[in-house]
Amino acid sequence: MSMLQKILPVVISLFLSTALPACPETGYRLWLRYDKISDPVLLQNYKSSITGYVFVGNSPTITVTRNELKIALKGLLDCEIPELASPEKIKKKSFILAGTPSDSKLIASLIPLHGLAKIGNEGFIIKTVRFHKANIIIITGNTDRGVLYGTFHFLRLLQTHSNITSLNILDTPKIKIRILNHWDNLNRTVERGYAGLSLWDWNTLPDSLTERYTDYARANASVGINGTVLTNVNANALVLTTEYLKKVAALANVFRPYGIKVYLTARFSAPVEIGGLKTADPLDPEVASWWKRKVAEIYSLIPDFGGFTVKANSEGQPGPQNYNRSHADGANMLARALAPYGGIVMWRAFVYDDRVPEDRAKQAYNEFVPLDGKFMNNVLIQVKNGPVDFQPREPFHPLFGAMPHTNVMPEFQITQEYLGASVHLVYLAPLFEECLKSDTYARGKESYVASIIDGTLFNNNLTAMAGVSNIGNVENWTGHPFGQANWYAFGRLAWNPYENSETIAEEWIKMTFSNDQKCVEGIKKIMMNSRENAVNYMTPLGLHHIMYAGHHYGPGPWVSRGRQDWTSVYYHRADTLGIGFDRTTSGSNAVSQYFSPVKEIFNNPETCPENLLLWFHHLPWDYKMKSGRTLWEELCFKYYEGVDAVRQMRKEWQELKYCVDNERFEQVSELMAKQERDAKIWRDGCVLYFQTFSRRPIPEGLEKPEHPLEYYINHKYTDIPGLR
Ligand code: GCV
Numbered sequence: 065m066s067m068l069q070k071i072l073p074v075v076i077s078l079f080l081s082t083a084l085p086a087c088p089e090t091g092y093r094l095w096l097r098y099d100k101i102s103d104p105v106l107l108q109n110y111k112s113s114i115t116g117y118v119f120v121g122n123s124p125t126i127t128v129t130r131n132e133l134k135i136a137l138k139g140l141l142d143c144e145i146p147e148l149a150s151p152e153k154i155k156k157k158s159f160i161l162a163g164t165p166s167d168s169k170l171i172a173s174l175i176p177l178h179g180l181a182k183i184g185n186e187g188f189i190i191k192t193v194r195f196h197k198a199n200i201i202i203i204t205g206n207t208d209r210g211v212l213y214g215t216f217h218f219l220r221l222l223q224t225h226s227n228i229t230s231l232n233i234l235d236t237p238k239i240k241i242r243i244l245n246h247w248d249n250l251n252r253t254v255e256r257g258y259a260g261l262s263l264w265d266w267n268t269l270p271d272s273l274t275e276r277y278t279d280y281a282r283a284n285a286s287v288g289i290n291g292t293v294l295t296n297v298n299a300n301a302l303v304l305t306t307e308y309l310k311k312v313a314a315l316a317n318v319f320r321p322y323g324i325k326v327y328l329t330a331r332f333s334a335p336v337e338i339g340g341l342k343t344a345d346p347l348d349p350e351v352a353s354w355w356k357r358k359v360a361e362i363y364s365l366i367p368d369f370g371g372f373t374v375k376a377n378s379e380g381q382p383g384p385q386n387y388n389r390s391h392a393d394g395a396n397m398l399a400r401a402l403a404p405y406g407g408i409v410m411w412r413a414f415v416y417d418d419r420v421p422e423d424r425a426k427q428a429y430n431e432f433v434p435l436d437g438k439f440m441n442n443v444l445i446q447v448k449n450g451p452v453d454f455q456p457r458e459p460f461h462p463l464f465g466a467m468p469h470t471n472v473m474p475e476f477q478i479t480q481e482y483l484g485a486s487v488h489l490v491y492l493a494p495l496f497e498e499c500l501k502s503d504t505y506a507r508g509k510e511s512y513v514a515s516i517i518d519g520t521l522f523n524n525n526l527t528a529m530a531g532v533s534n535i536g537n538v539e540n541w542t543g544h545p546f547g548q549a550n551w552y553a554f555g556r557l558a559w560n561p562y563e564n565s566e567t568i569a570e571e572w573i574k575m576t577f578s579n580d581q582k583c584v585e586g587i588k589k590i591m592m593n594s595r596e597n598a599v600n601y602m603t604p605l606g607l608h609h610i611m612y613a614g615h616h617y618g619p620g621p622w623v624s625r626g627r628q629d630w631t632s633v634y635y636h637r638a639d640t641l642g643i644g645f646d647r648t649t650s651g652s653n654a655v656s657q658y659f660s661p662v663k664e665i666f667n668n669p670e671t672c673p674e675n676l677l678l679w680f681h682h683l684p685w686d687y688k689m690k691s692g693r694t695l696w697e698e699l700c701f702k703y704y705e706g707v708d709a710v711r712q713m714r715k716e717w718q719e720l721k722y723c724v725d726n727e728r729f730e731q732v733s734e735l736m737a738k739q740e741r742d743a744k745i746w747r748d749g750c751v752l753y754f755q756t757f758s759r760r761p762i763p764e765g766l767e768k769p770e771h772p773l774e775y776y777i778n779h780k781y782t783d784i785p786g787l788r
Contacts, residue, residue, distance in 0.1 A: 328362075697763050
């Protein structure tokens with residue numbers, strides 16, 4: 065055989081293997097990709113540190129955790145890492161030992177008790193320990209759930225190319241209930257959902273349990289999310305019927321090994337709608353006993369059911385006020401039914417009267433503060449991050465800190481109702497972080513929102529954080545590939561509300577795209593600027609609620625018809641003299657709901673942060689801004705800055721082509737083009753509209769809007785997912 069004959073097959077196969085395209089990237093794997101470690105030196109290093117693994121314990125949680133590690137190691141290290149027998153007999157030099165001290169004497173002997181005492185029920189320890197000439201990486205916790213979270217943390221270290229030579233990590237969640245709120249309807253539409261239909265296929269449940277339910281649970285567990293409210297807060301009582309509860313139970317069975325509890329939304333009028341009662345009055349004994357029986361039925365099917373989320377007397381939803389009862393009467397009646405089983409009630413404070421035109425931003429505080437101390441211990445008041453409604457920027461909600469005798473939890477919106485749906489790239493962690501790190505001064509300086517909701521400021525035992533999900537049944541879960549980062553970041557911040565968004569972005573990028581440093585920096589820059597850019601081209605300087613009526617995607621500062629506090633003119637109050645909502649002591653006095661010195665800071669236009677100026681002040685068009693420009697000029701500049709930044713972001717993305725797979729690169733490129741188009745619509749529509757009041761020219765040097773104002777007023781969106 066000639067040399068050529070010998071090497072030809074090798075050459076052909078080499079050629080084929082390089083010429084064959086890799087599987088198309090769908091984004092389905094989220095941040096749990098487990099692709100081979102790209103750095104060969106690091107790969108070798110990991111391989112010698114992990115020559116095998118042992119799991120002790122045999123609960124369903126340990127089983128899924130072992131499986132996760134097995135799959136992950138195979139992918140990351142590109143070889144089958146053997147599962148080893150009893151650790152005492154192992155001759156290997158370096159291996160992983162995972163389990164609880166109660167299942168392993170070796171772990172109990174190697175992990176100090178004082179460490180375990182610090183980590184509670186869900187925390188974990190990851191520690192490299194020298195034992196009989198071997199290096200053991202111990203992953204442990206007081207419970208199997210701790211081992212699960214520890215294992216995901218360990219995998220994150222590998223995925224982010226971290227040093228694992230001498231580990232000593234102790235981590236525990238700062239918040240007890242870390243929960244997604246799905247606004248999913250039983251017909252599978254998703255309110256404010258932009259990623260396809262609901263994941264919950266009620267028609268095929270309980271019999272058909274697709275892999276996707278498990279993958280949903282894996283993704284959540286990997287970031288520490290431990291609860292899910294399956295149904296919309298605009299609730300349908302049918303989900304509480306036996307037929308649906310069996311379907312819910314089937315999902316709960318899938319999620320349980322991953323430490324995830326299922327919760328439902330309780331429609332307050334359910335006793336009438338599905339129970340045949342004449343009333344849903346919370347003080348009526350028959351109503352209370354109907355709920356007790358219903359709750360007993362739920363627990364007979366789902367023994368670890370989490371509890372209820374309730375939207376009551378808000379935007380037309382029924383509630384205790386229909387019977388002249390208070391929110392506390394309503395919440396406590398449900399809480400009493402749930403208490404024997406350890407269930408909880410998350411009662412939403414998103415309320416505003418549909419008759420009284422009191423500043424809407426004040427109403428939740430007005431209704432709830434008088435009820436402080438009147439809620440049972442298993443009730444949490446669920447408060448949106450800001451006092452109006454998930455706007456691109458709001459001040460923190462004044463209820464944070466104002467109910468020291470009540471459990472208060474925040475609700476963030478992960479789905480981008482007001483931030484460009486699944487079209488605009490907006491990394492939301494900076495928005496969440498801004499709220500969590502706001503100083504309320506409720507107990508003097510350093511009374512951060514984070515310290516209220518983690519229970520440390522007021523000694524609450526029951527703590528929680530909710531995020532309105534952006535997940536649907538599209539292949540990549542969130543529509544926009546970067547929407548995944550918002551799901552991820554919510555979980556990480558719910559685990560630790562003091563974490564910072566940049567660190568979280570970096571982790572996510574490394575796990576989802578690449579560990580190449582230049583690539584990480586490039587993507588991070590885009591992400592970190594993205595929220596401020598969106599604020600600039602949508603609602604700069606504290607403007608708010610000026611969006612398109614109904615679907616909320618585009619601009620609509622001209623919206624003036626219908627219920628006053630659903631219009632835009634109610635919020636921006638532009639006239640020939642100036643613009644902004646006067647919430648000072650001489651206006652609606654919403655500032656009085658904040659503690660000193662926050663209220664004084666907000667009350668004075670000189671000290672009020674400029675990015676909230678028009679939230680709190682109505683100011684003349686010629687008001688002098690810190691930049692030296694007039695308010696009108698500054699407003700224009702901000703709008704233009706926003707669009708310019710999107711253009712810049714598009715350029716930066718193009719430079720990252722080398723490190724992003726083709727599919728996601730193209731998809732994001734296309735979305736960014738739409739984002740620029742629609743950011744421009746925001747800018748031009750708003751500038752032209754406000755110009756009708758300011759009667760001033762658009763400053764020199766700024767490009768002229770492409771169309772007249774009428775065009776923007778009549779514009780219809782035809783290619784945005786989820787808009788109805
Ligand atoms: C689920 C906003 C949204 C509604 C949502 C409501 C709420 O008003 O537009 O779709 O309803 O908030 O949070 O209850």
